[in-house]
Amino acid sequence: MTTVNVNQIALGIESFGDDDAPLVLLAGSTTMLSWPDALCERLAAGGRRVVRYDLRDSGESTTTDPQAPAYTLRDLAADAVALADALGGGPAHLAGIGVGGMVAQVAALDHPGAFSALTLVGTRPVAPGPPDDDLPDHDRATMSRLFARPMPDWADREAVAEFAATGAGILGDDPVAARAVAARVWDRTPGTAAPVQMANQLGLVFSRLDCTPRWRERLPGIEVPTLVVHGRRNRFFPVGNGEAIAREIPGARLLVLEEAATVIPDTAADEVTEAMLTLG
Numbered sequence: 001m002t003t004v005n006v007n008q009i010a011l012g013i014e015s016f017g018d019d020d021a022p023l024v025l026l027a028g029s030t031t032m033l034s035w036p037d038a039l040c041e042r043l044a045a046g047g048r049r050v051v052r053y054d055l056r057d058s059g060e061s062t063t064t065d066p067q068a069p070a071y072t073l074r075d076l077a078a079d080a081v082a083l084a085d086a087l088g089g090g091p092a093h094l095a096g097i098g099v100g101g102m103v104a105q106v107a108a109l110d111h112p113g114a115f116s117a118l119t120l121v122g123t124r125p126v127a128p129g130p131p132d133d134d135l136p137d138h139d140r141a142t143m144s145r146l147f148a149r150p151m152p153d154w155a156d157r158e159a160v161a162e163f164a165a166t167g168a169g170i171l172g173d174d175p176v177a178a179r180a181v182a183a184r185v186w187d188r189t190p191g192t193a194a195p196v197q198m199a200n201q202l203g204l205v206f207s208r209l210d211c212t213p214r215w216r217e218r219l220p221g222i223e224v225p226t227l228v229v230h231g232r233r234n235r236f237f238p239v240g241n242g243e244a245i246a247r248e249i250p251g252a253r254l255l256v257l258e259e260a261a262t263v264i265p266d267t268a269a270d271e272v273t274e275a276m277l278t279l280g
Helices: 037-045 073-087 099-110 140-148 157-171 175-188 194-201 204-208 216-221 239-248 266-279
Strands: 002-006 009-016 023-027 049-053 092-097 115-121 226-231 253-257
Touching: 002 073, 009 037, 009 073, 023 073, 023 099, 037 049, 037 266, 049 073, 073 092, 073 099, 092 099, 092 266, 099 115, 099 216, 115 266, 140 157, 157 175, 157 194, 175 194, 194 204, 216 239, 226 239, 226 266, 239 253, 253 266
Parallel strands: 023 049, 023 092, 092 115, 115 226, 226 253
Antiparallel strands: 002 009, 009 049
16 A cells, blocks of 8 residues: 555555556545455456545545535545546546545536546445435434434544444345455554544545535546446445446446345455456
């Protein structure tokens, strides 16, 4: 892992594969570890240079004030463009998961020509907050259970890992895998201050961003090959959100992972890899 300086900030990155191979840039859902190792390794084995990266205020990237971010969704989209340019090799295949999928949509719309393909995983076409009337919102019962839990002691690595494991169980993800990832995220977090830990573990900084103007109505303007991946069991962003994105981007392919929820399980890595590689 290392950092790359773009737009007057540092972005934490990790690379897989041959540096001369076509670039696949993976925008994390706050941290790069939202993208599973198995998927990164399989994409690299498929002849791609894979770079996953941390959004601002997470991981190895510049952390300033997660409770009052002085940047916007558009700035995060510009970071993706600048990072792809700094890494070189021509237009990249940009992929985003969760909030990173929102970043990827805006990056493709605001910077046409910067990317050769787009993969959007477990995301939706509107900003945080109440969705459009035709889009399914977070499952209420699931959200109630998630937010009923007391926050952990953010200075306690094991307590944070356990908090992530119980949350994964509520969301329908693998608690064992979530515990391991949370521990790795904790190890990479710069300090144990609650706002910083929460930014890394929960991504709450994103809910405080200025995400205007809307971008959903612009989705028909995306002209690059696009893959939309969504877990059938996703209770945070139900699958109707992915279906809407796929309908509104011309020619987009929808891949529904029947046994997945909010994350890409290792058991689906081969299927997602194959679909991404067909885009270019």
